[in-house]
Amino acid sequence: MKALDSLRAAYDYIRLILDIGILTFILYKAYELIVKTNGMQIIRAAVIVGAAYAASIFLHLDTLQWILTVMGPGLLIAFAIVFQPEMRKLFLKLGQSRWFAFGSRSKHTYVDSVLIAAEILSKQKRGMLVVFERHTKMDDILNTGTKLNADLSSSLLVTIFGMDTPLHDGACFVLGGKLLAAGCFLPLSEQYDIKKTFGTRHRAALGLSEVSDAVVLVVSEESGAISLAYDSKLHYDLTITELTKILENLLEITPDAYQVEDTIDESKAAV
Secondary structure, three states: OHHHHHHHHHHHHHHHHHHHHHHHHHHHHHHHHHHHOOOHHHHHHHHHHHHHHHHHHHOOOHHHHHHHHHHHHHHHHHHHHHOHHHHHHHHHHHHHOOOOOOOOOOOOOOHHHHHHHHHHHHHHOOOEEEEEOOOOOOHHHHOOOEEEEEEOOHHHHHHHHHOOOOOOOOEEEEEOOEEEEEEEOOOOOOOOOOOOOOOHHHHHHHHHHHHOOOEEEEEOOOOOOEEEEEOOEEEOOOOHHHHHHHHHHHOOOOHHHOOOOOOOOHHHHOO
């Protein structure tokens, strides 16, 4: 009996640690999801209403308390309507998130092809927009362009964006070593505090990152800066080293999986 009582006492301590640990983990993941969308607006609005209700109770403001009590269900519906876009993004991110991720998969470094093309187009001051598809399926956006399903190469990307072809104004979609489609139209960002100097390509890259887990590479036609948009944020004017490191991490590419692209490096061939 003493051994059983000892186990029960030990479990009480373990249960407390598990309770706090699991709750902390859930709150942390929820915070990550909210920050990656614009869901903080929902939290601020809920906090304001909650603070008003708490103040009405503490200060005995019977009229205000009665109004908030009566209007409570209506306010919930109003929140759902007003913040519907933010809530949609929040639940979309929730469905995309992998809460437990152990290890990583090895893939080809097909990003080398994209980065070679990005460097060439950056020097030529030609715009470029490439979407690295991850877990979210975006067939509706793919259907707005021309499906290619071609082997990915820097030569092909330079041809699409370096010339005034019918496909150079849209975005290319990349998955693995395949160029799925080109000339695709992306949704523009809904953020109101974007720099006015950013053009349509940057707004489109940021817009897609707000509604999916895709990583979007964009080359500025004005400055030649190469940027990445992901998790509802735009990371402007990155170096090739920074781009490689970020893409390796986000696309789960390990250094030992590197294979040299079997194509001509136009930057060297032009010399």
